[in-house]
Amino acid sequence: MLIRTKFQLSLMMFMEFFIWGAWFVTMGTFLGANLMAKDQEISLAFSTQSFGAIIAPFIVGLIADRYFNAEKILGIIHVLGALLMFGLYSATDFSGFFPILLGYMILFMPTLALVNSISFNQMNNPEKEFSVIRVWGTIGWVTAGILISFLGWDSQMGLDDGLLKYTWLMAGGVSFVLGLYSFFLPKTPPKAKSAEKFKLSEVIGLDALKLLKDRNFAIFFICSILICIPLAFYYQNASPFLTEIGLENSTGKMAMGQVSEVVFMLALPIFFSRFGVKTTLFVAMLAWAVRYLLFALGDANEGVWMLLVGIGLHGICYDFFFVSGQIYTDSHAGEKYKSSAQGMITLATYGVGMLIGFWAAGQISNYYLVNEGIHNWKSIWLIPSGISVMVLLLFTALFKKEQTKIYN
Template sequence: MNINVKLRLSLMMFLEFFIWSSWYVTMGTFLGSNLTAKDQDVSLAFSTQSFGAIIAPFIVGLIADRYFHAQRILGVIHLMGAGLMYVLYTSSDFSGFFPILLLYMILFMPTLALVNSISFHQMKNPAKEFSFIRVWGTIGWITAGLLISFLSWDSQVGLREGLLRNTWMMAAISSLILGVFSFMLPHTPPQARVKGQFKLSEALGLDALGMLKHKNYAVFFVSSILICIPLAFYYQSTSPFLTEIGMENSTGKMAMGQASEVIFMLALPIFFVRFGIKKTLIVAMIAWAVRYAFFALGDANEGVWMLLAGIALHGICYDFFFVSGQIYTDFHAGTKYKSSAQGLITLATYGIGMLIGFWAAGLISNYYSNDGGEHIWQSIWLIPSGISVLVLLLFTALFKKEQIN
């Protein structure tokens, strides 16, 4: 790739994840403080990500891959997204907020695949080139979080004044910018016309179900779904938790998780080669359990180091399990089912697993709250920590040592 293409793809990734981070991290806090939503409502709002992940293959497979240039449909989606974000900015109650958010996430989730397709189409060696483009997405996510805290929208004063609503306007503006910029991206023609007739079973990853006949992969697959239950607690409850216990600039501090993601992404290949897939996945699950134990025991005063350590563990939690899992899935898929297999594991984790997780997090948060809306956070966080331990024990007992080359 020439430098001009690299710069355009990097800016595309930066804006894509800047938009998502602009509202996603603080949505739980926003719903509680601005729309007086209940825990079940917050759970329902976060579950729109799972519904979007389930529906995404239909949009990308049935529409984008067959009839449109990827960069054009990316532009159209983000222009529509800008309008929907503005409507969310003006929302005054959850009943009007939820259907708009659901529509937005059905549109947004396919863009995660579209930005990858646009990038891969320009690369001769994606294994070496993609990480240097994708890292700008993580930088975009971090930047949005730091900006929210810098502007004090998530501070106690900002929450009282309703400033957190501005995150939706920031997302609308950045979505408008990416929508226009997308039409300046390198041309990425529809691929299905070249590859042949579209198969819905392949887009949904169902062709790869035969991989579950391999006992180790079946254990990994089930463990992936189960570990997404505690993962959902992190996305849904961390921001309200940190805000409720009085941590200032919580959104900026949560960006430490993405910073650690960059660091451990670089360390992953070394760890993976030296210790193998089983130990890598075990370390990730231990990190999940420790993270939530830190959240249960920490506080905004003397125990703040536990909260920061729990946030910083995000790199190990995510990279060592999900990125390793993608590599492991690719290994078992072989040439025939590479695309189907990645679609299957995405549908299972971000679709089914996190949908269950968001639902469970809403029920548990509601159960451990009083009439004033305050939560017994120690009890809440010990539950995903315990789930992580149970998944760890299941995986360790059933998954046999396996060499991956």
């Protein structure tokens, strides 16, 4: 790959995930502090990610893969996204905020597939080249978090002054720049001919349901959905939790999770090839249980190390389960169901699993609301920790050890 092309794709990834990280991490805190949203409303806001994940395959499969260049669709979406971001910045209550956010996420979620498509189209050896490009997305997410804390938008003074609303302007500005920049990215023409028949079952992964006849894959599939329930607790509650207990520069500290993601992404091939798929997934689920237990026991004073370790476990939690899970799915699917299988897993996890998780997190957070704006966080975090343990026990009991030829 040409150095110029590598730079173009790396910058694209950086801005793509900078935009997402600039508002997604702090949205729960923003909604509570700026729009006085209730826990159920905050969970509804985060659920827009799941709605977007469910609808995304239709946009990519029906439009991007058949009629228009991917880079042009990416550009149009991000320009429109910048306008919607300004609408989110201007919202004064949740009823005006939610429909704009829903529209934005329906547009944004397909861009995650589009940036991958644009990247893969320029690669001769994706197995070696993609990680070098994709890591800049993680760096973009981390940069957004550090910048928010550096500017003091997530500090107590910043919250009192309502400064978190500027995260939407920051994300919108970068979205507009990426929108214009996208038109200058390498051309990525549609792969399918417009005359070809659109197969809904293939786009959303129904063709890959045949893989569930394999006992191990069926167990993995069920556990993937279930583990997304505690995952949703982290995305939805971590920022409000850290802010409420008084941890300074919480957004910047949460960026440590993405730093660990880079580290464990590099360690994953070695661990996977040495210990196999069952042990890798076991360690990931155990890390989820430990992380939430640390959140339950930690505090912003003597127990702050527990919070930081819990945040740092993000790399193991995410990479060792979801990335290794994608690899495991790919190895089981074969050439015929490769795309369908990944679509099925994405729809099941980010769509169904996290939708259930966001709803549950909202209900449980509201149940343990002690006073206005004060939660019993210990009880809240023990629940996803317990769920993680139950999924871990289910997986350990039913998933049979198998050899998966990866990284050889």
